[in-house]
Amino acid sequence: MKKEPFLKMSRREKISWQKRLMIRIAALLLSLLVCAGVIFLLVRMNPFDVYKAIWDGALGSERRIWITIRDTMILLCIAIGLAPAFKMRFWNIGAEGQILVGGACAAAAMIYAGDKMPPVLLLVVMFVCSALGGMVWGMIPAVFKAYWNTNETLFTLMLNYVAMQIVTFCIVFWENPKGSNTVGIINQSTQAGWLPELFGQKYGWNVLIVLVFTVVMFIYLKYSKHGYEISVVGESENTARYAGIRVRKVIIRTMAISGAICGIAGFVIVSGASHTISTATADGRGFTAIIVAWLSKFNTFIMLAVSFGIVFMQQGAVQIATQYGLNENASDVILGIILFFLIGAEFFINYKVERAKK
């Protein structure tokens, strides 16, 4: 006779947003506790000092606040790009590559057309080029998925590294100064192709572009016909086919949009933040954004909050690292721990755990 399990799990039908938020906050607090424990073990310092250092690092001065905002916007932009693909249950792990290709297109326009166009036109050309680059990179696996059901998770993953080699290939031609193997700051003297200040803020345009995307994508997914088609295809391709939706078209179209926005994220990084291109342009953010998009369940406004939270912790961790002479990779360890807790919290949002009744 087998014993009945002590705990009973069942899927929740519905959960109020307050309860969902409470579970998330509890997970975040727990993860911070564990992180404090880890940091204490490593450097033997008061955890409260650690959290004060995190706060200082992310929001301690106006410059740091703007860096936090800048990085939040970039992460958010990538997550927005991934949202439609994930809603369709298309695992686009290739944001990293789409960003790099988009960034490389923007950089190419900056380098080759920097002095041949009026500044505003140049920016428009860069924007369009990076969107097209990312779009192509996103559509390749989509076409194969749509027609031959090729595994998109692995396909997009591999394309990341092909994109990385394309960037290093370009760097050989663009390097400046010669022999440095880096592109350096592009158009440093003329600032051609740099996003200008907006409202007196250096990163004003970055914020504006990404916030527009946030709103538009929210409406697109929730209220447009396309958005509805995406969710039907995501739920069941057979249902979609039965309802007369052309599944192949939806898959390719959605990945074109997804890739294009990731490409634009590359434009925002190159034109609005780093003014250079390297294999570190994406810097793993394509992967982090996957987690952001998934945790937010395709709601772009929740993505804003999650992106901010992650960037906040990363900036804070960098601060701890410099302040206490730790290695800067500590931030990845801390980020990893926090992500584990946030991901695990999803279980308690989706399932109810009760003591089994006798």
Added chain:
Amino acid sequence: MSVLIIFIQKAIVQGICILYGALGEIMTEKSGNLNLGIPGIMYMGGISGLMGAFFYEKDNPNPNALVGVLISLLCAFTVAALGGLIYSVLTITLRVNQNVTGLALTIFGTGFGNFFGGSISKLAGGVGQISVKVTGSAYTAKIPGLSKIPVLGDLLFSYGFMTYLCIIVAVLLSVFLFKTRYGLNLRAIGENPGTADAAGINVTKYKYLSTCIGAGLAGLGGLYFVMEYSGGTWTDNGFGDRGWLAVALVIFALWKPLNAIWGAFLFGALYILYLYIPGLGRSMQEVFKALPYVVTIIVLVFTSFRKKKEHQPPAGLGLPYFREER
């Protein structure tokens, strides 16, 4: 001739790093878990093995090479398996998404490796460059006698013991998967966990064990890189993207450990080919470095064209299993 021998030797050494990871991932994927945390896990295994050997040699005036080897093997396997355990708890017990969990594990594991790799000497009280001479020499020791045979000795017998261990593991894994009942059970779970459960197989136990042991195996790949390839030193991000190549190799080998052996040597050769083709400009070298990934994509596309049953990924790959929702 001698250039060719060196090329083959280097290709095999590169290939073995990837092969360990791929074998671990095959073991994991056969149970239906797509563990994208393998790159992180390999970092964790590498640094843990190095740290184990380092602290052993530091506290010991006369370190014994064999003890050092055992400690580092044990540390690498255990910590990597713990990484697999994190993944298992999240995806099997808590049923959260496998891709998301795997990517988070890669972020964590890579950070873990670089963090400890970068601060190990500081944590140990500022001893400068970490080196594990005694243990490292045991890892790079060649087979005496046999390695002296010209050509044949260079090609077949000039590697450390972990190279041969890896081939043995690959053969054993193949026998386990395709010739034993446990292997059959495991494959059944990967294809359809619901059916396997109905047949009385403990799905949860199998998934946990295969994921953790698979992660441990992959961790040995990190250790191999640190000990044999780099001779017992750590460089931040030195391991590079080999972890993703291991994931790619699983596809290339069509989920079969024996295919993975020659696949690994081929990947190793493609990985360093650019160094050995004369007259290649810098830009063309970069193009050549993309070869392993392009080849994997081509294999992926062709297997999806042909739809041959024995060439497909496990049918339940990437899907969570919840008994109550069958």
